[in-house]
Amino acid sequence: MAASMTTSAPTAVRRESRLRENIRLVLSYALLFLIALVFLYPFVLAISTSFKTLPEINERPVALIPQTFTLEGYQRMFALNVGRWAFNSFFIAATVTISNVLFSALAGYSLTRIAFPGSRFVFLAIIGTMMIPGIVQLIPMFIVLKTLGMIDSYTGLIIPKMVTAFGIFLMAQFFEAIPREIEEAARIDGAGRFRMFFQIVLPLARPAIVALVIFSFQGSWNEFMHPLIVITTNQDLYTLPLGLAFLRGGLGQNLQWNALLAGSMLTTVPMAMIFFFFQRYFIEGISYSGVKG
Amino acid sequence: MATGIKQQDRQDAIAGWLFMTPALFLFAFFVFIPIFFAVYFSFTDWNGISPPTEARFIGAENFRVLLLEDGIRRADFFKALKNTAYFSLGVVPMQTALALLLAVVVNQRRLRFKGFFRTAYYFPSITSSIAISMLFLFLYQRNGLVNQVLQTITFGLWQPIAWMADPRGLFHIIFGWFGLTLETAPDWMRANVLSLPVWDWISGPSVALMGIMLLNTWTTIGTMMVIFLAALQDVPREVYEAAEIDGANGRQIFFSVTLPLLRPTLFFVVTLGLIGTFQVFDQVYVMSAGGPAKTTLTVAYLVYRNGFTNSQMGLAAAIALLLFIIIFTLTLVQRRITEGKKE
Numbered sequence: 001m002a003a004s005m006t007t008s009a010p011t012a013v014r015r016e017s018r019l020r021e022n023i024r025l026v027l028s029y030a031l032l033f034l035i036a037l038v039f040l041y042p043f044v045l046a047i048s049t050s051f052k053t054l055p056e057i058n059e060r061p062v063a064l065i066p067q068t069f070t071l072e073g074y075q076r077m078f079a080l081n082v083g084r085w086a087f088n089s090f091f092i093a094a095t096v097t098i099s100n101v102l103f104s105a106l107a108g109y110s111l112t113r114i115a116f117p118g119s120r121f122v123f124l125a126i127i128g129t130m131m132i133p134g135i136v137q138l139i140p141m142f143i144v145l146k147t148l149g150m151i152d153s154y155t156g157l158i159i160p161k162m163v164t165a166f167g168i169f170l171m172a173q174f175f176e177a178i179p180r181e182i183e184e185a186a187r188i189d190g191a192g193r194f195r196m197f198f199q200i201v202l203p204l205a206r207p208a209i210v211a212l213v214i215f216s217f218q219g220s221w222n223e224f225m226h227p228l229i230v231i232t233t234n235q236d237l238y239t240l241p242l243g244l245a246f247l248r249g250g251l252g253q254n255l256q257w258n259a260l261l262a263g264s265m266l267t268t269v270p271m272a273m274i275f276f277f278f279q280r281y282f283i284e285g286i287s288y289s290g291v292k293g
Numbered sequence: 294m295a296t297g298i299k300q301q302d303r304q305d306a307i308a309g310w311l312f313m314t315p316a317l318f319l320f321a322f323f324v325f326i327p328i329f330f331a332v333y334f335s336f337t338d339w340n341g342i343s344p345p346t347e348a349r350f351i352g353a354e355n356f357r358v359l360l361l362e363d364g365i366r367r368a369d370f371f372k373a374l375k376n377t378a379y380f381s382l383g384v385v386p387m388q389t390a391l392a393l394l395l396a397v398v399v400n401q402r403r404l405r406f407k408g409f410f411r412t413a414y415y416f417p418s419i420t421s422s423i424a425i426s427m428l429f430l431f432l433y434q435r436n437g438l439v440n441q442v443l444q445t446i447t448f449g450l451w452q453p454i455a456w457m458a459d460p461r462g463l464f465h466i467i468f469g470w471f472g473l474t475l476e477t478a479p480d481w482m483r484a485n486v487l488s489l490p491v492w493d494w495i496s497g498p499s500v501a502l503m504g505i506m507l508l509n510t511w512t513t514i515g516t517m518m519v520i521f522l523a524a525l526q527d528v529p530r531e532v533y534e535a536a537e538i539d540g541a542n543g544r545q546i547f548f549s550v551t552l553p554l555l556r557p558t559l560f561f562v563v564t565l566g567l568i569g570t571f572q573v574f575d576q577v578y579v580m581s582a583g584g585p586a587k588t589t590l591t592v593a594y595l596v597y598r599n600g601f602t603n604s605q606m607g608l609a610a611a612i613a614l615l616l617f618i619i620i621f622t623l624t625l626v627q628r629r630i631t632e633g634k635k636e
Contacts, residue, residue, distance in 0.1 A: 021403070024543075028398050032406075035395065036413040039511070043416075045438060046428045061431070062438045107316035116309030122317070129324050131624075135572045135593040136617045139600055139610045140327030143334060143345055148322075160323040163316045193308035222421040224575045229601065241423035245579050248427065257431055264424035275419050279412055282419065286519050 043268070050074070050262040057257045073258030074266075080259075082266060084236060085243040089267075092154070092239060093220035096161045100216045101209055103163040108171025109197055113183070123172070130165045134225060142229050152237065156230040161220065167212050174208035175201065211285030214278060221271055240267040334610045341606030348607065355611035368488035370612065372587055373595040374619075375489070379498040380506055380591065381570040388510045388517060389562055393555075395514065396521035397547065411522070415515035422512070426579035429508045433457050456504040460586035462496030463503065499588030505576045513569065517562050524558040525551070560631045564624055571620050592616050 045064065049057060050073050052066040060067075110116070111123045141160060150156035178201060186196050202209075227242045238246065244263045248255075275282060330345075335355055339348030359370045399410050417425065432438045433456035440453040468474070475483075475492055482492045498506060528551070536546045552559075574593040577583060583590035583598065590598075592612065600609030 025401070025403060028401060028404060032395075032398060032410050036410060039413050039417055039515075042428055042432060042438070046431070049431070061434065061436055062441050103315045103319070106312040110309045110312035114305050114309035114312070116306040119309060122313065125325075126316070126320060129320070131621070132324075132328070133568060133572050133617065133620055135574060135596055136331070136613045137324070137327065138596065139334070139606060139613055140331035141323065142341070142600070142606075143330045144323060144327045147345055160319070163319045165320075165324075168316060193305065193312070197312070218419055222419075222423075224421075224423050224578075228578075228597075241421050244421075244423050244427060248430075248579055255430075260427050261431060264421075264427045267421045267424040271419055271421070272416070275416065276412075279415075283411065283415065283519055286516060286523075 046261045047265055050258055050265050052258055054256060054258060061257075070258070073256070073260075073262035076256065076259040077262045077266065080243075080247065081235070081238075082240070082243065082263060085238045085240045086266065088157075088237060089221055089239040089241075090270075092157050093217050095158050096220045097213055097216040099162040100164055100167050101212050104167030104171045104212060105202060105205065105209065106197070107163070107168045108173075109175050109201060111168070112172045112175045113178075113180075113201070114193065126165050126168055130169065138225060138229060141226070145230060151230060152232055152234045153230075154237065157227055157237070157239075161223075161226065164216070167216065170212055170215075171205065171208055174205050178204055207281075207284070210278075210281045214274075214281050214285055217274070218271060331610050332614065334607055335614050336611075337607045339606045339610075340604040341600055341609075342604055351607070355608045356615075358608070359611060359615065363485075363488050365488075366608070369587070369590065369595060370592075370615075371487045371489050372493070373590045373592045375494060375496075376498070376502060376588065377571055377573070377591045377593075380502060380509075380573060381567060383498060383503070383506050384509050384513075384570050385563060385566040387506075388513050388566060389559070391510070392514045392517035392562065393521050393559075395518045396525055397551065399518070400522060400525045411519065414518055417512045418515040420512075422575040423579055425508065425512060426576045429504070430457060430580050433504050454500060457501050457581055458585050459500035460584075460588045462499050462588070464495055464497030467497075496588075499585070501581050501585055502589045505573070505580060505589060508576060508580075509570070509573060513566070517565070520562055521555065521558060524555055528554050556631065560628065563627060563631075567623055567627060568620055571616065571623070592619075 045062070048064055048066060049061070051069050051071070053068050053070050053072060056063075056067055107126075111119050111126075145151055145156045145160070150159070182200060182204075183196050186200055191199070222241065223239070224241045224245065227237075227239045228245070231237045231242060235243075235246070240263070244260070244267060247260060247263060334345070334348060336350055336352060337348035338351050338354075339345060358364070358366050360367065395410075395414060398404075399407055434440075435453050435455045439456065440451065443451040444453065465474075478492055482495075483490055485491075486494060532550060532554070533546060536550050541549065572593045573591050574597065577589050577591055577594045578597070581589040583594050593616070596609045596613045596616065599605045599612065
């Protein structure tokens with residue numbers, strides 16, 4: 001197809017292809033901005049609606065600016081103990097994240113850098129569990145927690161999540177890439193495994209740790225299924241997603257949208273802020289957990 | 294010297310197991326042992342309330358009821374399987390194709406604001422599924438944003454619908470345009486296959502289920518786009534330049550250069566999509582609780598409903614086990630297909 005315009009007038013050809021490329025670029029921008037709007041506008045509308053009065057929401061559910069600005073929705077949420085749920089969410093996410101990073105790093109180091117007898121088998125057994133879908137683990141998890149008496153408790157919410165196969169996998173991947181000579185030098189200096197790990201290898205693994213911190217925190221903060229089966233009666237132990245789902249209640253009720261969306265925003269905004277500050281690490285994390293995996 | 298090395302090996306073995314201890318302990322208690330429990334309990338009549346020790350062993354009864362016996366439990370299981378299959382068949386191709394398209398567009402060399410677009414598209418992926426479901430429930434109301442936008446872009450032709458309360462199947466709606474309804478359907482369409490009428494099998498996803506499908510696509514596109522982008526950036530520029538010199542146009546470059554290079558990533562993304570869609574739960578829990586008319590009842594939700602609301606934990610464990618087998622098989626089949634195409 002390019003044959004007709006090859007040799008005769010090179011400048012004209014170049015101009016034409018330039019023009020084509022520019023048209024394509026303009027169309028790309030139009031498409032990309034439109035899609036960005038589709039992704040972001042719902043959040044903007046939700047924030048605005050959380051500050052509206054109920055009659056106004058019923059009358060004009062798509063209006064962007066509230067006619068009467070009210071904190072009614074947020075007041076209702078705080079009357080419902082949303083502060084406690086937020087504290088629970090944060091406390092659980094923080095605890096789970098710290099322990100997951102520490103235990104995953106220890107395990108990942110041990111499995112890749114110390115060729116102890118049985119390490120290969122243990123590694124495969126742990127990585128293999130990544131194949132088991134979460135919903136399939138739901139009932140076994142419940143059976144164990146019930147047997148151990150951990151239903152309706154912080155321990156039930158936290159302890160089972162203190163290490164993840166994904167975390168071990170991520171750390172192992174990273175440790176694998178660190179040259180062995182670094183440790184050899186330390187060994188000659190008489191350093192033991194603990195010192196090698198904490199003083200030499202761990203500081204080098206900063207990028208992997210940052211990625212794991214973000215994944216862990218985000219996963220725990222947004223987690224729904226696990227708290228749903230662990231917390232059966234004690235509403236003081238609700239996390240934000242669990243509390244929200246509870247408020248949603250039975251179907252077909254007259255929903256108080258300003259309160260529900262206020263709750264949704266209280267759940268979303270902290271994560272959004274972390275995202276905007278650390279987005280580089282989010283993106284890096286997802287890319288090397290995915291493709292290189 | 295030799296004894297020194299031996300001693301070092303022993304120290305390493307001790308350190309190795311010591312470092313593993315916390316992880317192994319947690320895995321043993323909350324993953325490995327529970328898996329055996331789960332298999333065992335799928336052969337019992339445990340209700341989930343009484344102590345697990347009181348569960349009665351009933352052989353393969355749960356599996357017989359789910360797969361062989363004509364009745365409500367088999368009907369529900371296959372209804373859930375059907376809904377989940379429609380969900381997956383709709384969402385996986387849609388999210389994969391859109392994510393790939395966006396990645397290719399965003400990856401253009403001369404494009405600016407790349408960071409902004411990437412952030413905007415990825416943003417929904419980091420938010421709570423429950424909060425997002427709540428938000429979409431609001432948007433899907435009869436006078437909500439989705440209907441209003443559809444009305445605007447169709448110049449008022451679109452009739453507002455209450456998305457999450459609408460049990461009509463997509464294919465049923467289309468059949469209706471050609472005058473085919475349950476009343477006019479031939480007799481064989483009313484016959485039961487696996488406790489479900491043929492007419493029901495070919496319903497297509499209901500409007501309510503499509504609502505959840507759109508939401509699911511919307512939240513996962515970003516993650517998959519980022520994965521594609523990372524893979525695209527690994528493709529050396531020279532490969533494209535060589536193709537351009539050979540006179541290939543944009544579409545040819547995409548299908549003969551980009552796509553083959555992305556095959557491993559494509560496999561990864563489709564696997565993620567399959568596993569994810571076969572477990573869809575949170576959105577169903579918040580937005581529809583399986584209704585209307587059980588058209589959003591998914592397998593994952595059926596597991597939860599049987600185990601935790603209907604007190605049939607043994608039956609639920611059996612469904613979960615079947616679900617695991619299904620997901621595992623699908624992944625293998627999909628791997629076979631992707632690898633087969635390589636030759």
